[in-house]
Every structure is written in structure tokens, then in C-alpha cells.
Amino acid sequence: MELSTRYTPQEVEGKWYDHWMKENYFHSVPDEREAFTIVIPPPNVTGVLHMGHMLNNTIQDILIRKARLEGKNACWVPGTDHASIATEAKVVKLLREQGIKKSDIGRDAFLEHAFDWKDKYGGIILDQLKRLGASCDWERTRFTMEEKLSKAVIQVFVDLYNKGKIYRGLRMTNWDPEALTVLSNEEVIYKDEQSNLYHVRYQIEGTEEYLTIATTRPETILGDTAIAVHPDDERYTHLQGKKAIVPMVNRSVPIIFDKYVDMEFGTGALKVTPAHDMNDNEIGERHGLEVIDVFNANGTMSEAAGFYVGMDRFAVRKQIAKDLEELGSIVEIEAYKNKVGRSERTDAVVEPRLTEQWFLSMGGFAKTALDAVSSDEVTFYPEHFWNMYNNWLNEDNVKDWCISRQLWWGQRIPAYYIEDHVIVKETAEEALAEAKQLTGRTDLTLDDLTQDEDVVDTWFSSWLWPISVFDGFETQEELKYYYPTNVLVTGWDIMFFWVARMVMAGYEWSEELLGTDFIKEKGRQPFNDVFFTGMVRDNKRRKMSKSLGNSPDALSLIDTYGADGVRFGMLSSAAAGNDIVFDAPFDPETKQALNESKLCEQGRNFCNKMWNALRLIKGLELTDKVASPADAAINQLAYDWMMNKYHALIKELDKNYNEYRLSDALMSLYSFIWGDFCSWYLEMVKPEYGQPIDQKTYQQAIEIYEKLMTLLHPFMPFVTEEIWHGLKDRASGDDCVVSTYPSASDSDGELIKTVEIAKEVVSKVREARNKNGLKAKELLKLYVEASDTSKALFQNSGLVDMIKKMAFLESLELTDTEPENAIDFLARTDKYFLVINKAIDVEGELKKLQEELEYAQGFVKILEKKLSNERFVNNAPEQVVANERKKLADNLEKIRLIEESLNRLK
């Protein structure tokens, strides 16, 4: 059957994925082999595949497929994260559209809706990963809120509480007025925003004197309970003991002196609103100030505000500015840029708020996490991310982790209240037993206990992921085999949210779970390596996001270029750890990203190239006759050359893999397959048109191609599997995905160099043809000046014939005399004469030679200077000096030859 000249991934990829699944190749169970384990950074269950996922998961798939080919027991655990805020927000929105209010239906009904929704849409992103070719062990798919994983969360909560590391307290926290929950510090993103600085004057009580403060948040004036100035500020020393009148509310508040105030800023006077600012709160505590909370949870003004009750805080900001203006209290409104904290999930402006929350004290954890990386038990790639990590954990920057959330979608905090008692137990029954003891009341029932309404932060479940996906908190059987995982592949943006915390969890529990002996042998770390990928950005360097519309649609890209093409495109732009500028162009009208990419196109073209190499090989007619001695010599030389280069390639790939230089590895494979294999090897052994190929050469070509498919498979799994099967009829189970990854042998550098000479001569002949407008396939005569080196070429069986074949020569012979009407060129240090059947462009040749001469002369000058420098000769390694000497000799010879040619032309 005739094969199409186009490779069609759409017809190939699904077929092989199904086949792999049917053969169960991705499933792992513990056995005697060495394990190679990766746990996926679980995408949000609400999510769809975006460019970041594509990059991230392509990399994981490469590593896991490579390990599988190496005969390791490769286990890639997939799953999703319940992402409490994001998911709850989505479900709330969905219900609202149906006219249902969360608060009306209650906790249980809400959770039912949420689970329904998760069951319906939660698997989408995992199916999308399959399209990409991800070879996850799907039988191991986990979900952070499934029963077993939730149980682990509760278990560690109780454990930490019992260890005294979890506490409950009334603190200033970051409140998200949209999601109606508190956030951890890490979930607040500060960005510069344009706003106004309002200069407002407060009357000093009992005088006609005014004092001016500056604020960006005039709506909080209603909650002011003091004015603060610096104790050394001479402008205000006379106000000692005085009071100021807060405008509008006409409340009289003390003027206090506190070193926190920056004398340089504004007027040097600060209004203090302890309920709505972290620093004000601290000042308030120092001075025993009253706390007036003027906001409701949803960001509207509360009864306590006295004015604008029920109005939104931002509407109030505008209104109060007007009203103060009318009162004559506004001195000035100045345009001002300041940092505003927004919720990572909802983008709502975060409101500092005093609330009762659960905290995990970070003291010991931070040090552990720091030591793990500084001792290299966990290794970061690229290394420099250590600095960021260190910076965050080291400088006492780490505040205690606020782990409670005022949400329903998540693991409910296992704290039970009765009378004044707080009981933290894994189950209500245990709590009840404890309650009876504490209260002395034996008649208590579960109904008498009140369970905490809050759930834990999502990251409080995902920090256990590398342990809990193996049911590590329940039975340690599998954990013993798979822990520690080999590598974590994730974006650096969740270094603090997730990576650092997984390290903490690993060190906190692995010894308890796995025992001291295990830890001694394998360590506590949840992963040995962390490979941080860059962020995927658009061509204006903005992070790709849905809201900006600057991201191409991942699945459309796969539709257009095939998964292999997209994998190639992602990876070839992704050097380790650097952010990636993805090249998708924009539609000038809609400003939306088009689903196009030059790099993915290159990947697709690469597939096509390989497809056509397959067509070439399979399209040849086979003969049982052996090749002519000349052809046999060429083919054997070509084969030997390929195999030697192949081993050098394996070495290079090994090196690149070890340092996670995956895009380098891919580029090496690309240029090897396209350049060395297709452009050179196949052309070397290809029979003349219409001629059959002998068995031996045919088998050699297939052998090489097959080997290359194994090497490339981790990067481009589908096309390699297709070609693997296209090359030969295979027994069941003989699939590329489970073929054997080779180990490198030494290669013969001399042989490689020799063939490189042939390549150089061929290129020079082609160049000469091009320059002189000669047909590519017109047979020409080539002579080479007899010399030791040129004579050596003729000793090598096949080499001269190879040159003749590749350069379309009628003959190649040694000569002592210059042939008539010939163009000459140099290859290495030998001079070649190409006889052409038309007039020589003397001018052009002269010019070319002149340029070559000047270059060589310049080079010689540099070399001579270098070699006459005694300090160079004495200090540089012998090898380097010898090298330079050789270069000098070679170039002097070159100059001689060029001058000879020049004279001849003249």
C-alpha cells in the first residue's frame, strides 16, 4: 500500500495510546526492580489543560518514559486537587445561576452539589493529559478530597495538635470579602496600583488647630481610634496628651507617640485604625486602643461605621471623599501609587481583619525545610532557585501558617466544642468520649458537640501528596517501595505554597511511618530532585492566562500539530527553569492568541521528516543479491560511522538527562536524526533510482532507525511508536514504549573524523556547483593534489566511492598536475580541483581566494603572536600549545595552497 507523503498524527496518536493502555504498560506494582516515581502536581479539579500544564507534564512524561525504557519500574501517579476556594467559588456561581443560595441549602446539600459537579467535570483535565501522551498510571488516579486522603489530613491535623504545633487564636488575618474566607499570607498577591492619597485634617480638641494626616483609605476613617506621630517629631511635641476629633463621626481620639511612624512620609502624622490594618493593629495593642470594625464580612460598611451602612467599601471611598470635602476636611487629593493586596484566587482586594483562626506554627518546620535543601538531600534544578527558597525560609520571614478557611469544600477541621472545651480528635465518637470525661457528663450525645465550621487550607492536604497517594498514613507497604519519589516537576510559582511544605511534611512523618532503618538508607525527603519549570508567557512576556486571552488553546494546538509536535514545540523553547516565551501569534482584531505556533510547526515537520524517511526505507525493493564491492564498502563505512556517532549521541543524552537539560537533549536528537541520519546516512546508502537494496544494508538502516526511535521516544512517543511498527512486523509486546534504552560504548573518533572529511569535500563540491550555476546531478571530475593526507583517503575502502556518490562525481583521482578549466577548493589541508564544462568565473574565484587568503593570514598572525609569547608557551597546557602549533602549520600550508591557486588564475 502506498503511504501518504504526509504524516497524520490525528490517525496515529489515539490508536497508540489505546494500545499502550490495553497492554497496561503504564501500570506499576511494586516488584524487584528499582522504582522510578513521580507524583503529578495535581491540577485543580476544576481546571482545563493550559500551556503551563503542557510543559510541566511533557517533562514528567519524558522522564518517566525514559525510566521505563531503562527497565525501571516507572510509576507516575496522576490526580487532581480539590482546590477549595477556586472550586467552591465555581460551584457557588453555578448555583446562583440556578437561583440557589449557598446559605439557604446548607452544608450537606452544598457538598452534594459540589461532588456532583466534580464527578461530571473533574476528569476533563486528566483526559486532556492523555491526549498529550502522558503515561500516567491511571489506575492510581487520586483526588485530594477522596476518603483516604481526607482521612490522612485529619490524622495529621490531630497529630500536630497533640504535638502542640497547631493552635487557635484571634489574629489579624487576610480576609477575602468575595470568597468570604481568610487567606494565608502566601495567597495574597501585592501589586502596584494607581490610587489616591487623601490628605485629611483633624481638629485638635479644644483648639482651632488642625493636624493633617494622609491616607489611601478614607473609608476607614470611621474606624479611627487614634492619631500617631513620631516621639522625636518636634512639630508635634506640643500635642502631648491632646486629643483629635475624627471628622464625620466626631469621635475624640488620643494623639499617641510611636516610633513606627515615619516622620518623612506625608505630614508625619498617621491615623490609626486597629481593626483594618496590620500595623495599626500592632500600634493599637501597644497603646491599648479601642478596635472598631467598620466592615461586614462581604466588604460593606457595618453598623459600627455609623455612616453608609450596607454600602460597598469602594463606593464609600468615593462618597466619603466628597462628604469630607464638603466638610472642609480634605486638604489635598494626590495621585498615588501603592501596593494593594489581592486574593490569589478571586482577585478581590484583601481586607485585613481580626478573626479567630487555626494556625500551624512554622518555627521548626522552616528550619527543617531549609536544611533539607542546603544539605542537598533535596536538589534543586536549576540551582539558583535555592536562593529564592532560602530567602523565604531563612530570614524569619515565615509567619505561622493560617490553615483554617471559612469554606465548606475541603476537609472539615476535627475540632469539637462543648462548654469551654476544645477537643481535637479524628472522629466525633472519640471526641464524645473525651467530652464525657472532661465534663463528667455521661449523658452527652453527638448532638451536644459542635464541630468547627471551617475546613483546612487546600495546601494542608496537598502537602501530604507524595505520602498520601501511596496510602502512606494507613499502610506503609507501597510507600516503602516508592518513597522517596525521584523528582518533582513543577513551576517555581508554587515553591512556597507547595514544594517547601511537602518537604516539611516529608521530614515530619517519614521516619514515624517508615522507620529509622528505612530513613537511614533512603532519607526522609519526599523527592530527591526538584525540577522547576519556567512560567509560560506570551510574546509580550505576560503570564499566559485565560482572562488575558493570550494563551492559545492547548487542545487546538494538539489538533493542529499533533501531540508530538506540541511536545516538541513546548520543549524546544524551554531551557531549564527559564521562563518560556511561547510564540503563538495574536489575532490583530480580537487581540486573542491564535492557535498557531512556529515551534510546534517545526515539531510537526520533524514528524513528517521521519515519516518520509520511513517511506524511503520501506519503499525500496529488496534483493537477495549482495551489493557490488564498491557499494558494500560505502554502506559498511556509512553504517560504522552512524554507529560510532550513535554512541557519542547516547553519551551526550545521558549527560543532558542528568542535568535535566531536556531541550538540549531533544535538539541533539533532532539534528542527529534530520541531519546525520536523513541527510547523510540515508543518502549514502540509498540505491540509485529504480535499483533494489541488498538485505544487509536494509537491515542496517532499519537497525539504526529503530535505535533512534527508542532514544527519541520519551520526547515524541506517538510518532516513534508508529515508525517502530512501520519498520518491521513485530511480535505482540514488542513496542517502542517498552523497548530497551541503550547504554553508551566508546566510539571511534578517528573514524568519525574521516567521514567528516568526506562530508566536507561533498559540501565544497555542492557549493562550487551552486556558485557556478552547475546542475546538482551533472557528473563531474574531481582531482585532489597528491599528499600524505589525500593519499590516506584512498586507503580507506569506501571513502572515495562515498564522496563520488554523494557529490555526483564521474571520478575522483589523485593528481600531481593541475587539470585544465578547474575550480579549486580546500578541504582540510588538501587541494581539490573540480573540472567544469564551462568558463570559469575568474573574477569571482579571485575574489573568493583573496578573502580566504586574508582570513588565513590574519589568523596566522594571531597564532604567531600567541606562540611567540613566552608566557603562553610556558603557562598554557601542553595540549593547548600543541594545538596552536598544529593550527599554525595547517594555516601556513593553506596560505601556500591559496597563493598557488591565485598565481595559477592570474
Add this chain to the structure above:
RNA sequence: GGGAGAUUAGCUCAGUUGGUUCAGAGCACCUGCCUUACAAGCAGGGGGUCACUGGUUCGAGUCCAGUAUUUCCCACCA
């Protein structure tokens, strides 16, 4: 304020131990090819003072110091 990265061809980026195996790749561009696996292709070609200034060294894209531009992280910000 503390810290990290980046700056190399028109564009996007490699360049690992300092040495013409180092100045590279892809795209874009130019020339010639509808050559018999592949026009999603083939054969060639042009294009860079390696941000700047010093220093170390026999020798610097590479190491050190400083400057500029830029991205990011942390902290502070009335």
C-alpha cells in the same frame, strides 16, 4: 530596603571545566532547485564589537568588580 535572574544574529533562545571542537540553533531573510522519501522538502548563502566600563589571566561570551537596562521573589509603604 534585601535577594535572584536576564542582556549573544531581525525574532525566540542555547553556549556546562576560560583555549578557533566557540561565536551556535530554530524561525525570518537571500540564491538556486516542481532531483526519483519528504516543497511540512533539498542544496547553498548573508547576518552578531557576545549591554557597557574596568580588572584577573599568556588567553575572557565564559571568572571578578562596577554601571546601565530589564524581569522576578521577599519585606515595607499613611
